Amino acid sequence: MERESIEVINTHFVFPNDTNNYGTIFGGKLVEMMDLAGALSAIRFSGEDVVTASIEAIDFRIPIKQGDIYELRSKVIYTAKTSMVVKIDVYREEKPAYKRDFCCRGYFIFVAIDKNGKPKSVPKLKPVSEDDRKFWGVGEIIKRRALERRELTA
Amino acid sequence: MERESIEVINTHFVFPNDTNNYGTIFGGKLVEMMDLAGALSAIRFSGEDVVTASIEAIDFRIPIKQGDIYELRSKVIYTAKTSMVVKIDVYREEKPAYKRDFCCRGYFIFVAIDKNGKPKSVPKLKPVSEDDRKFWGVGEIIKRRALERRELTA
Amino acid sequence: MERESIEVINTHFVFPNDTNNYGTIFGGKLVEMMDLAGALSAIRFSGEDVVTASIEAIDFRIPIKQGDIYELRSKVIYTAKTSMVVKIDVYREEKPAYKRDFCCRGYFIFVAIDKNGKPKSVPKLKPVSEDDRKFWGVGEIIKRRALERRELTA
Amino acid sequence: MERESIEVINTHFVFPNDTNNYGTIFGGKLVEMMDLAGALSAIRFSGEDVVTASIEAIDFRIPIKQGDIYELRSKVIYTAKTSMVVKIDVYREEKPAYKRDFCCRGYFIFVAIDKNGKPKSVPKLKPVSEDDRKFWGVGEIIKRRALERRELTA
């Protein structure tokens, strides 16, 4: 079974309690929100329950300040038998001029599971746009490098 | 200036609100706790304020259940001019037999910053034990692969 | 100045701590999420800071259970000089069959404010679709009834 | 069965995390606390479990600042067969002169439910004071307008 991937969008405010001593969002808090957004994409794509198997990379480029609005855009970009590579991009919005900055990108691997927590097949992702095909390639690299890493750092 | 790295240990319970529908801790929640533990190691090692620059890899091997105790062990394993690679291991403890399982490992990169948020030099890590030397090597791999990834997925 | 209204969509899980003794989301918790989603719409529409002036009505039709996904859809439907009527609809998703139920609708009034907390003009909403025109009418009713209420219950 | 209504009083501090960018409490946070206080009144009055059926109106008159004390006063003011109209008033206290300001009023409708979530009869409210009789009338207006609203905005 093949299926197209739909982007999940979530938008939040940075609350005082989410921030460190420089008034910007904690890395760990942002990852928590990315994980939730990623799980939503993976659940909607697969129609199954999912667990986070690994985080392959997250780059924090630009800090997001208290009171800023930030938007998470999450999408399944690659599928294997039971696992899905999900890309999550984060943008911040600063108000006066509606400037929007690309702040952070992460790649997560989610695995579909059945009632007993055993891995379960997922539909195959059907790339539709040019962008889909580009990120399918990125997903493949992410997946291959995940295997390499487990050997290199064992 | 050279400095030895000291392990930071933190221990927590899994609370009801930290869990997903299978009664195990959310990946995102665990990463939040890992980021805090990692920041503590990096602050204590460098004596500076730090920000999370990237998460290079986190493998979730064994789920941690509601009510379990879990322990985070965080240590700076590699240093460059302004950045530190921190390894964070997570163990869970199940009570009757004090069984302790290795559940999760992550590699984070923290950068020391000054009052204006500009990167700042950190002391050089001085490996002492055999283990320190092994993980210095792992840290080098993590750092090299971080650079590769940015090119490969650009 | 006239401006079209864009729907803001947010998607969440119901966490254990969000639920009452029947395992369904607390009314108060759901309203908190609706208020945040509504504020996002009003900020994006007006380009200004906003405060919640009143909640005119919220009907909780179908309970949302722990572990469910719920989606908030928020949109400015009517504008006066400094105030905006925002409609927020909530849907829940139950997994196996992707069934989606309409659970809750609320009408909030937000006011744009300047740095000193004084009300500030907002752009005029430009209805585009048939639906936009229908809900402009609903917004007018909501606004008129708000004035009546203040008299009737004074 | 007839029963008098007793006011439930709750008092809180405004925490940093409860506040927006102007340092005042979020509308949504305040409603969450009002819903909890309202549920307490409805549970104590009826001796039953209750759910929030609707919020009929909340007016936010004066903002409450971080660090302020605020007091919620909640009371059942009108009863129908299975539902109760609850009025919740909010006051803030500013310290030096013990000045107390009326900040916010809301009307909520709660429904008593049995173990299966089905509506269940509640005692009839017995107005005792002049104030009780005045607000019984207000409760009637609230209830009537709730029915009208559902028609007008359907």
Place this chain on the structure above:
Amino acid sequence: MERESIEVINTHFVFPNDTNNYGTIFGGKLVEMMDLAGALSAIRFSGEDVVTASIEAIDFRIPIKQGDIYELRSKVIYTAKTSMVVKIDVYREEKPAYKRDFCCRGYFIFVAIDKNGKPKSVPKLKPVSEDDRKFWGVGEIIKRRALERRELTA
């Protein structure tokens, strides 16, 4: 200046996240709520900002279960130059028969402080009822034992 002491009453639900593995409220969570209630009494009594100087004793007698309502009753019972002894009692309510159990009592010492964090005089408590006089005596014992303890355990 002499002043009577007024009881502060707060009422809460036990939320899922407040509970341990036996489904009853965490000691630490209950103390957090007691400290807030105690601070409210001390602020209202003294008209000053206050800090918690010490907790002299808390006995947890009966556990409070998830979903229970619990009520905190807090009152200044004894005053010295800059400090106040506050007694906080906790009751739980189980629904069907409105049974109310006395669960926990604690004695806290709060100190009034000025803008610079320096101790500041408080009004003298004026005992009015028989109960007030009894607990003034208890407050004296608490205060004396606090001094003894600091010597004995130094």
Place this chain on the structure above:
Amino acid sequence: MERESIEVINTHFVFPNDTNNYGTIFGGKLVEMMDLAGALSAIRFSGEDVVTASIEAIDFRIPIKQGDIYELRSKVIYTAKTSMVVKIDVYREEKPAYKRDFCCRGYFIFVAIDKNGKPKSVPKLKPVSEDDRKFWGVGEIIKRRALERRELTA
């Protein structure tokens, strides 16, 4: 059965939401963290589930500020048949000079319980160091004074 006691160390940041109006940690929040750390020591020492039976004393000596790191050191110092006296010390760290201050000490009594919530025997503590013997004596005083208090304040 005799067993040595091992210190449990936990390290945290003071978050914005943990602080009062003077920017220092709430007494109640600190006690919550102490209770968790104390429970960890008692669970690890006894190998059983535990509940907090009482807090015998907590002295807040030096305030801990927002953004500070604080460290909790928790240890079983005395055992009776089913109960354990746990001492918890709190230190804060201020960054530039790594200055470390002793801020707070508390004595908690935990009781081991079986599946039905009934008290259960715990191993006997075996004091090893000079410090262990000193604090065994302090634990005895704490325990004796707890009994006295219940009589004196009854």
